[in-house]
Amino acid sequence: MEFSIKSGSPEKQRSACVVVGVFEPRKPTLSAELLDKAANGYISDIIRRGDMEGKAGSTLLLHNVPGTLCDRVLLVGLGKEKDFREKEFINAARLAIKTLNETGAFDATIFLTELAVKKRSIAWRVRQTAMIAQDVTYKFDQFKSKKDEVRRPLRKLTIGVERRNELGLAEEALNQGLAIAEGVTLAKNLGNLPPNVCHPTYLAEQARNMAAEFALDCEILERADMEALGMHSLLSVARGSHQPPKLIVLRHKGGKSNEKPLVLVGKGVTFDTGGISLKPGADMDEMKYDMCGAASVLGAMQAVARMALPINLTVIVPATENMPGGNASRPGDIVSSMSGQTIEILNTDAEGRLILCDALTYAERFEPDTVIDVATLTGACVVALGDVASGLFANKDGLARDLLDAGEEAHDRAWHMPLWDDYQDQLKSPFADMANIGGRLAGAVTAACFLSRFTKKFEWAHLDIAGTAWKSGSNKGATGRSVPLLTHYLLQRAGKLN
Ligand code: BES
Ligand code: MN
Numbered sequence: 001m002e003f004s005i006k007s008g009s010p011e012k013q014r015s016a017c018v019v020v021g022v023f024e025p026r027k028p029t030l031s032a033e034l035l036d037k038a039a040n041g042y043i044s045d046i047i048r049r050g051d052m053e054g055k056a057g058s059t060l061l062l063h064n065v066p067g068t069l070c071d072r073v074l075l076v077g078l079g080k081e082k083d084f085r086e087k088e089f090i091n092a093a094r095l096a097i098k099t100l101n102e103t104g105a106f107d108a109t110i111f112l113t114e115l116a117v118k119k120r121s122i123a124w125r126v127r128q129t130a131m132i133a134q135d136v137t138y139k140f141d142q143f144k145s146k147k148d149e150v151r152r153p154l155r156k157l158t159i160g161v162e163r164r165n166e167l168g169l170a171e172e173a174l175n176q177g178l179a180i181a182e183g184v185t186l187a188k189n190l191g192n193l194p195p196n197v198c199h200p201t202y203l204a205e206q207a208r209n210m211a212a213e214f215a216l217d218c219e220i221l222e223r224a225d226m227e228a229l230g231m232h233s234l235l236s237v238a239r240g241s242h243q244p245p246k247l248i249v250l251r252h253k254g255g256k257s258n259e260k261p262l263v264l265v266g267k268g269v270t271f272d273t274g275g276i277s278l279k280p281g282a283d284m285d286e287m288k289y290d291m292c293g294a295a296s297v298l299g300a301m302q303a304v305a306r307m308a309l310p311i312n313l314t315v316i317v318p319a320t321e322n323m324p325g326g327n328a329s330r331p332g333d334i335v336s337s338m339s340g341q342t343i344e345i346l347n348t349d350a351e352g353r354l355i356l357c358d359a360l361t362y363a364e365r366f367e368p369d370t371v372i373d374v375a376t377l378t379g380a381c382v383v384a385l386g387d388v389a390s391g392l393f394a395n396k397d398g399l400a401r402d403l404l405d406a407g408e409e410a411h412d413r414a415w416h417m418p419l420w421d422d423y424q425d426q427l428k429s430p431f432a433d434m435a436n437i438g439g440r441l442a443g444a445v446t447a448a449c450f451l452s453r454f455t456k457k458f459e460w461a462h463l464d465i466a467g468t469a470w471k472s473g474s475n476k477g478a479t480g481r482s483v484p485l486l487t488h489y490l491l492q493r494a495g496k497l498n
């Protein structure tokens, strides 16, 4: 879809469709009033008759409204003005774009940016509109022989702003929104790909392509490199698979050369069977999404590179399958991690932490300012927070605060979970420095505690996206979640968030 920004009155738009809002009960927004004036009360008449009460979730499509230059007017119900917040704005924009995509209009001009949203700027409204438009129209049908084509899909969306002096700000916000949306789309695509296609080698290939397109440094470590580095924890997970593991490193050098980089680490288990601690069969296909942490950090990298943010950003993706097999790790095996700490593998299905710990130790060599890892790490996190919030853990409260704020701003929320020492005891092993599982209680916390033992040398946060990275059921699919949170955090750090 093509996007642009325009200032000017809705009645003067030469467009296949103009979108304006109506509050409940029967209260037109400023843009709706302007249209109504030009149309000599045509719209207020319709509202008075009760065809559009302004209820949230309702729409009304009008054709040939007199006094206007557009073919159609789409009225969107916004609910009560006093209740109109972030969520209501997002729902209204989603509904508007979904409806537009189903009308015959090829292009549309949307006037929802004028609506005041508590604590949210014009830039926020523009960014969100762009992200929502790309999200609503996303399809993953590359493996369908017959695609269900939308008859006349929306091709061009113009976002109307009230004042000319808002144009510059809105343009910048549009570019940011589109860059983030592109990152989200990449993350969704990688997640949705079947696991026979999206294996570690494929992920490495995608990283190489991205590096070529955006002039990033790219390094792919092979099994032999990992052996030389002593990454026996990561390697222990890859043992059961015929697919070779890869450790992907991408570097964007947008900041000063002496500036310490931010490092993002993403769990890239391209399929998680559980290994010898085999998972039950039901819904196991969803474990193709176990590389969504990797997809998120690659998506964030692409957005940052597209925006050419003046920061130094490094992305590390440990990529492997977790398969059973004659050579696979056994429960009871003890491995030594790159850090030197030894691990007793009591459950081969707790593999995410085994690959992340070596990637986190590897991050040390970049002398990071901050390290954030993203992983579909625990079913326990899904039980705790459902599909609403990602679990957030950090060894520094300021970092946790900044990430929570970024999640709020992006509408990709996280919830702060504890990392208290009291939980560390659950990881005791009689034979090694630690066990890889911490028992039935607080599974998301003990997984984070495990990682914390490898992140003592830097400020670090961990996002458990097991509940948020994809949707199950009839609208199964990757969400791209944590890309908006991460990119908003990075925009904020770069001083580019208006
Ligand atoms: N990838 C899974 C976590 C997961 C499970 C994410 C279900 C989303 C839905 C992870 O590797 C795993 O299997 N974790 C185990 C850990 C346990 C063995 C301590 C889990 O959560 O059951
Ligand atoms: Mn697992």
Ligand code: ZN
Residues within 6 Å of the ligand: 269, 272, 290, 349, 351, 352, 376, 377
């Ligand atoms: Zn896993």
